[in-house]
Amino acid sequence: MALPFTNSPQQRLPQGNSSFLIQESTLDDWKRIVDLSADTQRWAMAYDDFPVWKKAFGEQNAELLVAKKPDGQVIGFVSIAKFGPDIAAVGNYYVHPAYRGQGIGMQLFDKVTQTSLAEGRNLSLNAAFLLSKKYADNGFDKYPDWGLRAHVVTGANGAEIATLVHNSKIVSLKAVEFDQIATYDRSVAANVDRSEWLEAWINHPTGRCKIALDTTNHVIGYGVVREVSQNRLVFGPLYANDQGTAAALIKVILEEVDDYPSREIHFLSPSTNEEMNELTAMLSRPRGTYEHRGDDGICQFTKKVLKVDVRKVYAVADVALCFI
Incomplete structure (x- = not known):
């Protein structure tokens, strides 16, 4: 930078x-x-x-x-x-x-x-549980009722999650007006306008982004995977109206990464999203591995907890500089 x-x-x-x-x-x-x-x-x-x-x-x-x-x-x-x-x-x-x-x-x-x-301002941070009390003692003492859970997959194969895919249509960025994506993002992110961040992030130089549309061409999800240190892949965000849409996004995005079966694939998801346990288990089969690392952390705030639509969050966005 x-x-x-x-x-x-x-x-x-x-x-x-x-x-x-x-x-x-x-x-x-x-x-x-x-x-x-x-x-x-x-x-x-x-x-x-x-x-x-x-x-x-x-x-x-x-x-x-x-x-x-x-x-x-x-x-x-x-x-x-x-x-x-x-x-x-x-x-x-x-x-x-x-x-x-x-x-x-x-x-x-x-x-x-x-x-x-x-x-x-209302400040937020994503805290490791071991440090959560320390941050709370320094004013970050407002919590949602969910934590953050890490999922790690190796030897991924998209064949089994393909069985979850329904009639959603997965398209490239060029096929959708940016305002449609930004509107969907706001519907997830507590109506906070993140459009400037969003435009930069979905065009990340090491990232791949796809948009999910329903039969009437309304946005029902979007996902980004980016290549990070130690040859890993990190999904974030992965927002979708339902598990089938999330599965479709994962499958199509990974198909653009030629060597994805040889890489660690990471998701950081709300602990209340049990569907991610199933998705990552399916993604690892038949010969890969997956790990759910328990509740690794929590998003903490200084003034109030933002009411995000956590049901649509299959992976949080930029864990370093985002609140969901």
Whole structure:
């Protein structure tokens, strides 16, 4: 992400850490972040996420900060993105294991959230359960009644999920007016206008997107898969009116990835969507594997829980900078 986020002056860290700086990220910093977080935490990010966020949010509505040593070594980072006048999403919050417990993370977090808090925004983040109470103690104390569950498939085969497909029609982006997709997205995402993010995300350089239409050519779902670190594929978002439509989107999208059976395929889904358990099990058969990793996390808010249409969410969107 070589383009500028909101300007962030360099800030020296307290507690004796005078050799560290907090500053605006460069694209090279981000590439290091992607590799570092994949190696130490198995996070699934892409180098091209950076320019996509830049295009989606612009200089005034997104910020990505890094903590660096004087030699340029990246040891922590965090980001925030604003959706309209009321909502902001915090994500990518990470400190290298060797540098935790030194106040670096708190400085990053305070720095990236201070403007949005002063503006009175409702802040959200997707928290790992192990850290959920810590975030709640710092004001992120509003929760939905569902968590986030990770699904991982290897050796995928689309033959069995094809049996779930009904009369939905799966088409390319060019076949649908963008406003139709944006309207559907709003119907899922608590009526929040995410059109600028949406347009950038569905055209992600490492992504593939398809739209589902009913017999009257109304949008009834859309899905994006993107290639991320360590040769993995991540679905997000995958929104659909029903399981058959979700299955159709998965099948058609994966057919555009020649080597998808040899890759790990990831979904992060609301824990209340039991249909994803069935879909991922079917996708793994006859010779692959699937794993449901329990409730991995939860979306937390500072002011109120957004009432998203969770029934249509088979995979959340950009887990780093989205609330659903």
